[in-house]
Amino acid sequence: MGSKANILVTCGGKWVGTVLQLRQAMQEVPLLQNGRLYVADRAAITPAGHFADGSFVVPPIGHPDYIDSLLEVCRRAEVRVLLPLIDIDQVRLARHGKRFSEAGTTLVSPPAEPVELLFDKDCFHRFAVAADLPVPKRIALEELETADYPLFYKPIRGYGGIGAGRCNSLAEARRACSCRDDLMFQEFVGAPEVSIDCYISPAGVPTVRVPRIRDKVVDGEVMQSHTVRLPDVNALAIRTLEALAGRGVSGPVTVQVFAAEEPMLIEANPRLGSGNVLSNVATGGRLLRSVLAGACGLPVIGDPDDYRDGLYLYRYLGDVIHDGSAPFQVFPRMAA
Structure with a gap:
């Protein structure tokens, strides 16, 4: 991939915190230190686009030209790493990983087959039962x-x-x-839901595993959360990651578990979770640094128990005001 050092985040229009933390992580990955971070979205003006180094307008995920448009952006912007953030985007992109690779871009996603396994709830249930993982x-x-x-x-x-x-x-x-x-x-399981932000190295080894209680969820996305240490939940997460690695899954994975007396697996998604910013801070930046390093073909090591519990995430609304297409004022203001 030569000197390519840029990142493109798809459907990233509202994920300001993730964009800002990815920019920090880029500075800690030698192959990306001189790179730029771009956001692709179907909207021309997005909050995250203001905080990125640039943005691109692409068709909606379901549009026939979506993949070709992204490929053109990756070629034109010399994108080294393509990072999807939502399920339906990843399902569409995973089928075309080879095309992006041929264009010199690494798609942060497992192959299409394990992505489909995790997206289809019936397939995942049967996989979990066969792997002796407890499920409702x-x-x-x-x-x-x-x-x-x-x-x-x-x-x-x-x-x-x-x-x-x-x-x-x-x-x-x-x-x-x-x-x-x-x-x-x-x-129906009346127990707290725990999201566990994880990373499986290219060698198939779980190196990050940060459990956090979903204190407040709005439309499927966490608004308040805090990191915890729950030995039984952590053990189930590792068993799940090891089973997924055996099916060809590597990279970021979000595992969801009911923290019942005997924890039960809800689902797993092979992407960053919506609360990844909290887990990234809890690991001293190691979560996103691992994602980018692994995508660049660099070795990734780490201890899953190396994270800080007792950290709390509270999300709030921020505002970007535009004069036409140009940003005019931002609240809260970025530090100088």
Whole structure:
């Protein structure tokens, strides 16, 4: 990839904190120290674009020209690392990793097959059961009449909590099924949800594992969170990462677990979680530094237990005011 040193974050329009921390991480990866960080989004004006070194407008993820447009951006902007942040973007991009590689750009994603395994909730449930990883009991549609309520339902190919919910009775379960035909049901688990921000090295070794309680979630994205040490949860996370590494997964992974008396696996996503900024700080910047170093083909080592617990994330709204297309004022103001 020669002297390429630039990064492109896709669908990154609102992730200001992640963009700022990625810029810091670039300075700690020798091959990226002189690089620029760009944001690609379907919107011409985005908050994160203001804090990046530049931005590009691309078609929506589902558009037929989306991949070709990104490839053109990567060639023109000499992008070395392409970093997707959301599930449906990664599912689309993973099928074209070879094309990006041929253009001199490393896509931060496992191959298409394990990405699909983790995105499809039915496939993931069967994978977890086969790997002897504890998961909530699944309730088949024909078992709804005799099931113990409440139950939890979610779309088999859903993301961000869209279309998921609790049903307290058979009538509510039938109502949910009448709205969409791609639901799966499982026992309702009334335990705190823990997101675990992780990294699996290119050698298949878990080197980062930071559990954090999801204190407040809005539309599937964490707004308040804090890091913790939960030995049983940590152990389940490592078992999950090792099983995923055996299926070809490496790079950033977000594992979600119910912190019940006996922890249970909810799901795993092969990307950075929405609260990655907290875990990155808890590891002294090691999470994002690992992501970038691994994408550059550099060795990545680390102790999963090397993180700081008791750190709290509180998200708030900031404002970027534009005069036409040019930024006019920013609140809060960036430090000089």
